[in-house]
Amino acid sequence: xxxxxxxxxxxxxxxxxxxxxxxxxxxxxxxxxxxxxxxxxxxxxxxxxxxxxxxxxxxxxxxxxxxxxxxxxxxxxxxxxxxxxxxxxxxxxxxxxxxxxxxxxxxxxxxxxxxxxxxxxxxxxxxxxxxxxxxxxxxxxxxxxxxxxxxxxxxxxxxxxxxxxxxxxxxxxxxxxxxxxxxxxxxxxxxxxxxxxxxxxxxxxxxxxxxxxxxxx
Amino acid sequence: xxxxxxxxxxxxxxxxxxxxxxxxxxxxxxxxxxxxxxxxxxxxxxxxxxxxxxxxxxxxxxxxxxxxxxxxxxxxxxxxxxxxxxxxxxxxxxxxxxxxxxxxxxxxxxxxxxxxxxxxxxxxxxxxxxxxxxxxxxxxxxxxxxxxxxxxxxxxxxxxxxxxxxxxxxxxxxxxxxxxxxxxxxxxxxxxxxxxxxxxxxxxxxxxxxxxxxxxx
Amino acid sequence: xxxxxxxxxxxxxxxxxxxxxxxxxxxxxxxxxxxxxxxxxxxxxxxxxxxxxxxxxxxxxxxxxxxxxxxxxxxxxxxxxxxxxxxxxxxxxxxxxxxxxxxxxxxxxxxxxxxxxxxxxxxxxxxxxxxxxxxxxxxxxxxxxxxxxxxxxxxxxxxxxxxxxxxxxxxxxxxxxxxxxxxxxxxxxxxxxxxxxxxxxxxxxxxxxxxxxxxxx
Amino acid sequence: xxxxxxxxxxxxxxxxxxxxxxxxxxxxxxxxxxxxxxxxxxxxxxxxxxxxxxxxxxxxxxxxxxxxxxxxxxxxxxxxxxxxxxxxxxxxxxxxxxxxxxxxxxxxxxxxxxxxxxxxxxxxxxxxxxxxxxxxxxxxxxxxxxxxxxxxxxxxxxxxxxxxxxxxxxxxxxxxxxxxxxxxxxxxxxxxxxxxxxxxxxxxxxxxxxxxxxxxx
DNA sequence: AATGAATGAGATTTCATTCAT
DNA sequence: CATGAATGAAATCTCATTCAT
Numbered sequence: 001x002x003x004x005x006x007x008x009x010x011x012x013x014x015x016x017x018x019x020x021x022x023x024x025x026x027x028x029x030x031x032x033x034x035x036x037x038x039x040x041x042x043x044x045x046x047x048x049x050x051x052x053x054x055x056x057x058x059x060x061x062x063x064x065x066x067x068x069x070x071x072x073x074x075x076x077x078x079x080x081x082x083x084x085x086x087x088x089x090x091x092x093x094x095x096x097x098x099x100x101x102x103x104x105x106x107x108x109x110x111x112x113x114x115x116x117x118x119x120x121x122x123x124x125x126x127x128x129x130x131x132x133x134x135x136x137x138x139x140x141x142x143x144x145x146x147x148x149x150x151x152x153x154x155x156x157x158x159x160x161x162x163x164x165x166x167x168x169x170x171x172x173x174x175x176x177x178x179x180x181x182x183x184x185x186x187x188x189x190x191x192x193x194x195x196x197x198x199x200x201x202x203x204x205x206x207x208x209x210x211x212x213x214x215x216x217x
Numbered sequence: 218x219x220x221x222x223x224x225x226x227x228x229x230x231x232x233x234x235x236x237x238x239x240x241x242x243x244x245x246x247x248x249x250x251x252x253x254x255x256x257x258x259x260x261x262x263x264x265x266x267x268x269x270x271x272x273x274x275x276x277x278x279x280x281x282x283x284x285x286x287x288x289x290x291x292x293x294x295x296x297x298x299x300x301x302x303x304x305x306x307x308x309x310x311x312x313x314x315x316x317x318x319x320x321x322x323x324x325x326x327x328x329x330x331x332x333x334x335x336x337x338x339x340x341x342x343x344x345x346x347x348x349x350x351x352x353x354x355x356x357x358x359x360x361x362x363x364x365x366x367x368x369x370x371x372x373x374x375x376x377x378x379x380x381x382x383x384x385x386x387x388x389x390x391x392x393x394x395x396x397x398x399x400x401x402x403x404x405x406x407x408x409x410x411x412x413x414x415x416x417x418x419x420x421x422x423x424x425x426x427x428x429x430x431x432x433x434x
Numbered sequence: 435x436x437x438x439x440x441x442x443x444x445x446x447x448x449x450x451x452x453x454x455x456x457x458x459x460x461x462x463x464x465x466x467x468x469x470x471x472x473x474x475x476x477x478x479x480x481x482x483x484x485x486x487x488x489x490x491x492x493x494x495x496x497x498x499x500x501x502x503x504x505x506x507x508x509x510x511x512x513x514x515x516x517x518x519x520x521x522x523x524x525x526x527x528x529x530x531x532x533x534x535x536x537x538x539x540x541x542x543x544x545x546x547x548x549x550x551x552x553x554x555x556x557x558x559x560x561x562x563x564x565x566x567x568x569x570x571x572x573x574x575x576x577x578x579x580x581x582x583x584x585x586x587x588x589x590x591x592x593x594x595x596x597x598x599x600x601x602x603x604x605x606x607x608x609x610x611x612x613x614x615x616x617x618x619x620x621x622x623x624x625x626x627x628x629x630x631x632x633x634x635x636x637x638x639x640x641x642x643x644x645x646x647x648x649x650x651x
Numbered sequence: 652x653x654x655x656x657x658x659x660x661x662x663x664x665x666x667x668x669x670x671x672x673x674x675x676x677x678x679x680x681x682x683x684x685x686x687x688x689x690x691x692x693x694x695x696x697x698x699x700x701x702x703x704x705x706x707x708x709x710x711x712x713x714x715x716x717x718x719x720x721x722x723x724x725x726x727x728x729x730x731x732x733x734x735x736x737x738x739x740x741x742x743x744x745x746x747x748x749x750x751x752x753x754x755x756x757x758x759x760x761x762x763x764x765x766x767x768x769x770x771x772x773x774x775x776x777x778x779x780x781x782x783x784x785x786x787x788x789x790x791x792x793x794x795x796x797x798x799x800x801x802x803x804x805x806x807x808x809x810x811x812x813x814x815x816x817x818x819x820x821x822x823x824x825x826x827x828x829x830x831x832x833x834x835x836x837x838x839x840x841x842x843x844x845x846x847x848x849x850x851x852x853x854x855x856x857x858x859x860x861x862x863x864x865x866x867x868x
Numbered sequence: 869a870a871t872g873a874a875t876g877a878g879a880t881t882t883c884a885t886t887c888a889t
Numbered sequence: 890c891a892t893g894a895a896t897g898a899a900a901t902c903t904c905a906t907t908c909a910t
Contacts, residue, residue, distance in 0.1 A: 009873070018873095034338060036253040039900060050875045055902065091426045116392070117334050120251060131395060153423035155416075160400060161409045162418065164389060172385045175333070178348060183377060192378045198427060199372075200417030201379065206370035209308045210415060226890075256883060267892045269886080278884065443894070452894095468772060470687040473879060484896050489881065525860045550826070551768050554685060565829060587857035589850075594834060595843040596852065598823060606819045609767070612782060617811060626812045632861060633806075634851030635813065640804035643742045644849060660869070690904060701871045703907080712905065 005067060007057045018057050021047040023071050026064050031110035035065055035118045065118055066126045072111040073133040079104045080140050090147035095194070097144045098166055102190045105170040112174040138163050162197075169193045222284060224274045235274050236284060238264040244285045248327035252282055252335045282335055283343045289328045290350040296321045297357050307364035312411070314361045315383055319407045322387040329391040355380050379414075386410045439501055441491045452491050455481040457505050460498045465544035469499055469552045499552055500560045506545045507567040513538045514574050524581035529628070531578045532600055536624045539604040546608040572597050596631075603627045656718060658708045669708050670718060672698040678719045682761035686716055686769045716769055717777045723762045724784040730755045731791050741798035746845070748795045749817055753841045756821040763825040789814050813848075820844045 007015050025046035029038040040061055044051040058064050083100030084093050105112050119130050142163045148154045154162075173180060173189055180189055202210060224232050242263035246255040257278055261268045275281050300317030301310050322329050336347050359380045365371045371379075390397060390406055397406060419427060441449050459480035463472040474495055478485045492498050517534030518527050539546050553564050576597045582588045588596075607614060607623055614623055636644060658666050676697035680689040691712055695702045709715050734751030735744050756763050770781050793814045799805045805813075824831060824840055831840060853861060 011873090014873080037338075040902080041900080051901090052876065052903080053874055056873070061901070089426075091423070092430065095430065113337070117337055120330070120334055121253075135396070148423070151422075152420055153426055154418045155420055157413060157418055158409050160396075161406070161413065164393060164396075165386075165410070165413060168385045168389045168393075169382075172381060176381060176385075179352070179377075179381075189378070192375050193382070196374055196378065196382060196417075197413065198417050198419045198423070200413075200415050201371045201374055202415045203369055203372055205368075206308070206365070206415070209306075209370055213309065213312065228890090231890085257885085258883075261893095268884090269893065270891055272885070273890075445894090448894080471772075474881085475879080485880090486882080486897065487895055490894070495880070523860075525857070526864065529864065547771070551771055554764070554768055555687075569830070582857070586854055587860055588852045589854055591847055591852055592843050594830075595840070595847065598827060598830075599820075599844070599847060602819045602823045602827075603816075606815060610815060610819075613786070613811075613815075623812070626809050627816070630808055630812065630816060630848065630851075632851050632853045632857070634847075634849050635805045635808055636849045637803055637806055639802075640742070640799070640849070643740075643804055647743065647746065662869090665869085691906085692904075695872095702905090703872065704870055706906070707869075 005063050006059060009056050015057060018049070018053070019067060021049065022054060022057060022064060023067050027068050027071065027111055027114070030065065030068060030118065031114045035114075035121050040064075062122060062126065066122060066129065068111070069115055069119065069122075069130050070133060072108055072115055073130065073137060075108055075111075076101070076104050076137045077133075077140070079107075080137070084144070090144060090151045091153045094144045094148045094153075097141055098194065099190055101141060101166065102170040102173060102186060105174055106186050109174040109177060112171060113177075116171070116175060138167060141166060165197060166193075169197075222280050223276060226273050232274060235266070235270070238266065239271060239274060239281060240284050240288050243281050244288065244328055244331075247282065247285055247335065248331045252331075252338055257281075279339060279343065283339060283346065285328075286332055286336065286339075286347050287350060289325055289332055290347065290354060292325060292328075293318070293321055293354045294350075294357070296324075297354070301361070307361060307368045308370045311361045311365045311370075314358055315411065316407055318358060318383070319387045319390060319403060322391055323403050326391040326394060329388060330394075333388075333392060355384060358383060382414060386414075439497050440493060443490050449491060452483070452487070453501060455483065456488060456491060456498060457501050461502050461505065461545055461548070464499065464502060464552065465548045469548075469555050474498075496556060496560065500556060500563065502545075503549055503553065503556075503564050504567060506542055506549055507564065507571060509542055509545075510535070510538050510571045511567075511574070513541075514571070518578070524578060524585045525587045528578045528582045528587075531575055532628065533624055535575060535600065536604045536607060536620060539608055540620050543608040543611060546605060547611075550605075550609060572601060575600060599631060600627075603631075656714050657710060660707050666708060669700070669704070672700065673705060673708060673715060674718050674722050677715045678722065678762055678765075681716065681719055681769065682765045686765075686772055691715075713773060713777065717773060717780065719762075720766055720770065720773075720781050721784060723759055723766055724781065724788060726759055726762075727752070727755055727788045728784075728791070730758075731788070735795070741795060741802045742804045745795045745799045745804075748792055749845065750841055752792060752817065753821040753824060753837060756825055757837050760825040760828060763822060767822075767826060789818060792817060816848060817844075820848075 007019075009015050009018070022043060025043045026038070029042050029046060032038075040051055040054055043064065044054055047054075054064070058067065080097060080100050083103075084096050088096075115130075119127055122130065142159055145154065145162055145166075146159055149156055149159070169190075173186065184192070224236075226232050226235070239260060243255070243260045246259050246263060249255075257271055258268055260281065261271055264271075271281070275284065297314060297317050300320075301313050332347075336344055339347065359376055362371065362379055362383075363376055366373055366376070386407075390403065401409070441453075443449050443452070456477060459477045460472070463476050463480060466472075474488055475485055477498065478488055481488075488498070492501065514531060514534050517537075518530050522530075549564075553561055556564065576593055579588065579596055579600075580593055583590050583593070603624075607620065618626070658670075660666050660669070673694060677689070677694045680693050680697060683689075691705055692702055694715065695705055698705075705715070709718065731748060731751050734754075735747050739747075766781075770778055773781065793810055796805065796813055796817075797810055800807055800810070820841075824837065835843070
């Protein structure tokens with residue numbers, strides 16, 4: 001998983017190892033203080049290597065950020081599929097996926113927030129890499145949701161909308177954690193949302209009202 | 218609306234005016250290039266004043282950011298209530314509020330993204346100010362939603378969850394605009410979401426499956 | 435004489451003054467240790483200003499070099515014409531010019547050497563500026579020499595060749611000073627050269643030999 | 652030709668070979684980008700060896716420069732004598748030498764310029780080595796010129812002056828190539844100079860004027 | 869002998885902030 | 890009140906040199 005980021009070092013095992021150190025240190029520091037307030041010196045210090053060495057594995061400070069963000073998204077992409085029991089019913093798999101996704105985000109809460117803060121600090125093309133990676137991850141969710149629709153468990157709502165609804169639910173857990181943490185456990189938070197999206201919020205009366213409203217326009 | 222931010226200038230009209238200039242310039246530049254890449258010199262230049270003068274109306278570069286973010290949130294707080302026809306039915310008011318909120322966010326799309334990027338750059342206490350302000354705005358939505366629940370239009374779901382669901386829907390329009398812009402108009406986007414949250418996604422079969430699933434656990 | 439080099443400071447008197455300080459310091463240091471071994475910090479220190487301030491009057495370290503070299507060439511351009519008694523006979527003026535040029539180079543010996551060492555360190559376009567300036571200075575010499583040819587004092591030899599012959603004679607005094615200094619005074623050096631170029635080196639015998647040689651080919 | 656430069660490697664054939672690689676690569680790179688802008692890594696890369704190995708044949712980056720400059724001067728010293736037809740008349744030999752020297756310089760134009768740029772970057776004692784070598788080369792020219800004087804072909808002008816006149820003529824071809832290249836071929840350039848130095852530039856009138864001028868002073 | 873990863877000092881440049889005018 | 894020149898700390902990045910393998 002060397003990606004596009006170039007290194008002057010040949011030995012790919014070593015590259016893997018050093019980048020691992022760098023990414024681990026950078027993730028921690030970027031999450032804590034942000035990309036701009038973190039210095040290369042800090043990263044090198046925490047990674048236990050010299051400043052100069054970082055530039056043998058990365059061409060830019062921005063490259064470090066890219067590596068960090070790719071690592072976060074890789075985590076999603078690795079762990080969500082791992083949580084799906086293959087061969088089971090789409091409905092169960094879909095619930096698994098939603099809960100797994102939320103769990104994965106929770107595990108990387110700070111890094112997820114980091115992604116929101118920092119993706120815009122990347123140059124055009126590096127940003128595009130990240131966005132593509134995000135879409136790939138979303139495809140995993142979209143896949144299981146799509147199966148549920150085909151299986152007749154879910155209405156044929158717009159898949160992009162529904163997928164991002166779920167994605168944002170999980171991200172909001174990270175983004176608004178300052179609010180939610182004192183009010184819900186992760187499980188409660190997720191189940192509330194599942195209930196919401198599965199059953200909707202309208203009562204009978206509400207549904208009537210909705211129909212009435214729609215006719216007017 | 219001087220808030221806590223202190224100014225060495227007495228004449229409060231002038232303070233208002235100068236801060237207006239500063240905030241307008243800074244909002245534009247922060248949104249475009251981010252907080253860290255924007256310099257005080259840039260802001261002064263665009264605001265048509267000298268660098269030094271900024272420090273008579275603000276104590277810090279961070280203070281400028283606080284002012285900008287407060288201004289964004291003020292916009293929400295001002296414009297959402299304005300869109301509500303007073304005295305009408307809660308259901309209609311609720312729909313108005315949701316759509317208005319989305320529209321307000323759309324109007325400040327870049328500034329909204331800025332808020333996500335930059336709030337964490339603020340010091341503890343300044344961040345708290347922003348978070349409180351966000352909650353105040355959310356109260357407006359929560360208010361009309363609550364009325365709908367009381368009026369029996371909506372199920373008694375958790376108000377915080379539902380409110381943030383709607384808030385995040387609007388924010389996602391800004392945050393993931395790179396994805397949505399080529400797929401939906403704002404209206405389509407919003408109506409898709411309203412449909413989703415109002416009616417839920419489960420079919421009859423899905424509902425049965427859900428019940429079956431729940432019993433197991 | 436602000437040239438093309440841009441400054442963020444408006445007040446042109448101040449620009450003149452500060453650049454004067456910077457150029458004086460840089461000339462000394464560049465001449466002594468070369469462009470690359472001299473640091474901006476050194477220059478600032480010797481100029482009695484802060485490092486940062488230099489960048490308000492110059493956009494680059496290379497810009498400092500350009501300023502220095504332009505200043506050297508300006509010296510030539512200012513002082514050579516000043517040594518010419520206007521209205522006198524072309525022959526006298528020509529001798530004046532040659533001796534004056536040598537004197538001017540001698541006065542700036544180290545800076546002249548610097549020009550040879552460092553012009554190539556400039557970017558393409560900045561180098562072109564310097565080369566043009568050199569040609570302008572040479573025009574002064576070419577002018578008086580040309581007048582001597584027109585007046586019939588000198589043979590109609592190629593003007594570019596003769597001009598550069600004289601220019602290089604003066605420059606060689608600086609470039610090979612390590613050799614000449616223990617052997618000649620500047621005056622002796624110059625008069626030897628004038629004698630050489632004026633009368634040539636062939637004896638009668640030599641001239642015959644030369645004719646014989648030429649016929650063969 | 653190991654000179655004073657020390658190597659940790661014993662096998663002197665190998666030393667010769669490796670230094671050959673290093674010098675060839677360095678000459679090219681130094682000529683192109685200058686001493687300071689060329690890195691040891693670049694040199695190693697072009698020489699096809701590793702960075703570390705360079706330090707087994709050289710103690711310093713400056714040492715590489717010394718080797719390069721010595722190599723250039725060696726070229727002069729080798730090729731000029733080779734162009735002299737032994738046993739011929741001093742006059743012919745002198746013309747041969749002048750033309751050969753110009754040709755040798757032309758062949759190493761960039762390296763010659765490099766010598767002017769970089770000799771000053773050497774430490775005191777290394778610079779002295781280069782200057783001595785230059786004088787040795789000049790002796791070759793001085794030798795044939797001296798013979799011409801003894802043979803009565805040339806006036807008894809100062810030998811140092813005349814020799815350096817010719818040396819500088821050739822060097823100027825390299826140093827001011829940006830000017831001459833569009834105006835003269837090497838041959839034209841050289842013959843113009845020979846004509847100049849051999850016959851001088853004064854006309855009969857000029858000579859009279861010169862005498863008149865001299866009497867005054 | 870040879871490699872190339874690692875070090876760490878150091879250079880350029882930027883910019884928030886101050887302060888004399 | 891307003892200006893903008895001046896400061897100086899700090900950050901990124903480069904590269905000669907070393908050294909374990």
